[in-house]
Amino acid sequence: MSGHIQLPSEVIDISSWHPDDRFPVYPEGSREKSAWISPQTPELPFLLGSHRYLFKHSSDRHPVQFWGEIVAYRLGCLMGIPVPPAYVAQKSTDPRPAALIEWFYRSDDQTVNYEPGTVHMKRIIHDFDVKKGRQHNILTVLETLSEIDADLISDMARILVFDVLIGNTDRHQENWGILWRGIPSKPQLAPAFDNGTSLGHEVLDDKIPGYITDPQQTVHYIARGRHHMRWHQNRDEKIGHFELIEWLIKNYPNLKQELRECVSFDLGLFNSWLCTLPTFPVPVVPTMERIQWIECLLCLRIERLRSVLAKKD
Incomplete structure (x- = not known):
């Protein structure tokens, strides 16, 4: 279970992505998060097309916290344990970086129930x-x-x-x-x-x-x-x-x-x-x-x- 190792040159910009209207935005709580749909043909080959991703910031008190999702994903790959892929991402309208986390099933798949x-x-x-x-x-x-x-x-x-x-x-x-x-x-x-x-x-x-x-x-x-x-x-x-x-x-x-x-x-x-x-x-x-x-x-x-x-x- 190798997974993609994101390079520093592969920081993802989701500015052109569309928000997922079926998923609520959670500005409250310690970690702001929202859902976005990737383009049908993403710019980076390790991203899934037309797929839901969670864009998850750190808490205000602990700004490096989002890196934990990315490090945990890499460890999961090495341990052979399924962990949703997580990458460094940001929006041009918001300088704060965040973890971009792949949703672990396709939201339009009628054969899946969670x-x-x-x-x-x-x-x-x-x-x-x-x-x-x-x-x-x-x-x-x-x-x-x-x-x-x-x-x-x-x-x-x-x-x-x-x-x-x-x-x-x-x-x-x-x-x-x-x-x-x-x-x-x-x-x-x-x-x-x-x-x-x-x-x-x-x-x-x-x-x-x-x-x-x-x-x-x-x-x-x-x-x-x-x-x-x-x-x-x-x-x-x-x-x-x-x-x-x-x-x-x-x-x-x-x-x-x-x-x-x-x-x-x-x-x-x-x-x-x-x-x-x-x-x-x-x-x-x-x-x-x-x-x-x-x-x-x-x-x-x-x-x-x-x-x-x-x-x-």
Whole structure:
């Protein structure tokens, strides 16, 4: 699963694209986003023609956050995990760059039906808290997936390993779902979308040198990482990133080899690509110190994941 590696000369300008009137604009909240339809014949060959893309800005407080979507896409390709393609883009009328994210199904395809995780959580937990997702829990998620198709459990496990590597804390019930494709329809887990709450995005640039000079700060930062999910619907505490992976392979030992393969890629080659991000000709790029810290975060997390997955039964 190689995917296209966007070059600095390939920043996408969507000024001539048409807004998707079927998709609302979301100016409220922490991250402004809107949907656009690509030209029938895009200027760049790696873009799909006449396809919906999400144009997603960073939050005002964390201007480099949109880069997390782009970095996460590249990591997903290397891990063999489906992640919607994400590229650097901007509009001539707005200097702010953003992530341009490929919609993971064609909106005009009548043979596709998408059900967000919320639908399934509400089916089992009738008073499910849709707004905060306080009852969002791993046991109900796995119960849901096993009822639909037991193979979906391994797909979710791979996404959770991906979330650990990028430090994603926001895989809530609206950030996963089931795609039903074809006639008769068959289920598959949607790609791992909405990956911006990750990779230390919330740490401001002036704080990063402290993490670099004192590695223990980074170790403690990683240890505090939590999934959005709880153990079960009546518990408030969220599950630790690595704690959940340990539990998964203990209860589903047949997943271990598949999850090992997800973290077997060459991180050095990825880091070489990562160092090119500051050369993109847009007003907001990661500093080299932030790049260095992301490299450190990924190195420590992948080492720990490999250690967890190497443990004997």
